[in-house]
Amino acid sequence: MEQGAIPIAELAGGFDLQSTGESGQSYLWDRPDGEMYTTTAAHGGDAWYETVVTPIPDVIEESAVVRVRQVDGELRWESTTDAVPLLTHLLRLDDDLHAIEADTPADPLLDSAFERYRGMRLVRDPVFPCLISFICSAQMRVSRIHGMQRRLAREYGDEIQVDGETYHAFPTPGQLAERTEEELRELSLGYRAPYVQRTAAMIADGEADPRAAMGLDYEDARDHLTQFVGVGDKVADCVLLFSLGFTEAVPLDTWIQTAIADHYPDCDQGGYVSTSRAIREQFGGQYAGYAQTYVFHYLRNGGN
DNA sequence: ATCCAGGATGTAT
């Protein structure tokens, strides 16, 4: 594989690979050391993370294997292609974290969360794997969501052999659409199995395209995504934030609902849409999703 | 054993 390194010092606001990779944004990376989600983020870490990326228009034309680790102030990578534009895309390395933090309102919770996980970036997942990941996320723990995506890739995705190692791409819409609900239940998807199968079929059949949301205003984009089975407002917000580049999206999950109750009670407007508007403004508007992700990771790790 | 996890759906009001 090709190799290279990106100096962290060249990235505005730095970078923290472990908090970016293990904060419950993306479920498409894996640690070959088997320690995903097992160690606290306290000591940073220098573990390898790897993923298989299927073609992304204007970024990569062929499927690629990418491995990356953070050590000695560098982001070192191995890949079947030039990983610099690919990692820049997937890990949003061109975001200016200084500017984003400066645009985020100061309050005790946000200050603590940004300080604790400085260098954490949003991800930009491929949209179909992201959509399936968050359909699977309903009432499920982070580590188990990750396990589901690993099993889907291992059972139904294309195999790629590189340097004697076997990698598995995430299945395409067609590959998932041709599985039965019963087969997916065998992977412990539970009641989410028919949601995954039916959404994959909608996309494979050309009935709907999640990428069409990219050309819409934020709330219209969210409504567009809720047409998929198993996708409500919250999952739609996750796809907008972690795949489609809507950095203003604030997914209202259980942790953020708790944060609203404890820290921003005036933002509780009853329904999802109006509460979303209020917390989005509370978190600074355009990059409110960054604040959401810091708060989520901070609170989920015990608020310390 | 009982509770809970990055919620969504179908149904009734």
Next chain:
DNA sequence: ATACATCATGGA
């Protein structure tokens, strides 16, 4: 629009 029961699974 809003309220409610129901939906699998496995770890604490």
